[in-house]
Amino acid sequence: MDVLYFAWVRERIGLPKERVETQAATVADLVEELRAREARYAAAFADLSALRVAVDQKLTGFDAPLDGAREVAFFPPMTGG
Amino acid sequence: MRIVVQQAPFDLGAEANAFAAGRRDMGAVVTFTGIVRDLASADLDAMEIEHYPGMTEAALTEIATEARDRWSLGDVLVIHRFGRLCPGDLIMMVATAAPHRRDAFEAAEFLMDYLKSRAPFWKKEHSGGASGWVAAKDEDEDALTRW
Numbered sequence: 635m636d637v638l639y640f641a642w643v644r645e646r647i648g649l650p651k652e653r654v655e656t657q658a659a660t661v662a663d664l665v666e667e668l669r670a671r672e673a674r675y676a677a678a679f680a681d682l683s684a685l686r687v688a689v690d691q692k693l694t695g696f697d698a699p700l701d702g703a704r705e706v707a708f709f710p711p712m713t714g715g
Numbered sequence: 716m717r718i719v720v721q722q723a724p725f726d727l728g729a730e731a732n733a734f735a736a737g738r739r740d741m742g743a744v745v746t747f748t749g750i751v752r753d754l755a756s757a758d759l760d761a762m763e764i765e766h767y768p769g770m771t772e773a774a775l776t777e778i779a780t781e782a783r784d785r786w787s788l789g790d791v792l793v794i795h796r797f798g799r800l801c802p803g804d805l806i807m808m809v810a811t812a813a814p815h816r817r818d819a820f821e822a823a824e825f826l827m828d829y830l831k832s833r834a835p836f837w838k839k840e841h842s843g844g845a846s847g848w849v850a851a852k853d854e855d856e857d858a859l860t861r862w
Binding site for chain 1: 749765767769770773774795806807827830831832833834835836837838839848849850851855856
């Protein structure tokens with residue numbers, strides 16, 4: 635699936651988008667896999683309360699299932715308007 | 716209903732006039748405009764707005780559709796810019812048309828409250844060589860509970 639990062643999450647990880655091969659069942663499982671990769675991922679995902687997640691462009695929670703998901707995005711709380 | 720996400724500036728007067736034109740059954744049009752402001756530091760050079768192409772349009776459409784379901788509206792317009800903006804630049808506008816003003820006012824406030832914390836935009840401020848992401852405010856999240 636495609637994993638996208640926005641705002642300071644993108645800056646901390648150092649890229650806007652990457653292809654991830656994963657068997658993760660939920661967003662939380664995917665986060666655990668990413669955290670284990672490198673320090674920059676661990677830093678970006680250190681505090682999940684500071685992050686929001688969208689699966690296939692719909693805002694959801696970290697317990698959301700990833701079955702059939704094509705795109706997961708991580709970002710800080712939004713500041714539009 | 717019209718949802719526009721663009722980098723280019725927009726003409727507030729032209730948009731408002733076009734939106735209000737020819738609506739014989741609508742007694743009220745409300746517009747809100749967001750402007751890049753420099754309150755905190757007084758030396759803001761620029762504000763950069765990042766967004767999530769695809770999800771942004773979908774989220775704005777969902778919010779506007781919800782507004783149409785809740786209030787008696789003739790039409791809804793949302794324009795939101797992204798990219799690098801300067802203090803005084805227009806960031807975004809919403810417009811609502813309704814037979815009665817209360818619907819138009821309330822729907823415009825609802826759109827703004829939801830757009831602030833449910834549409835995937837992020838602001839970064841640049842001032843004097845330093846830059847930082849604007850943090851979401853608790854009060855913006857709290858504002859949603861009244862709807």
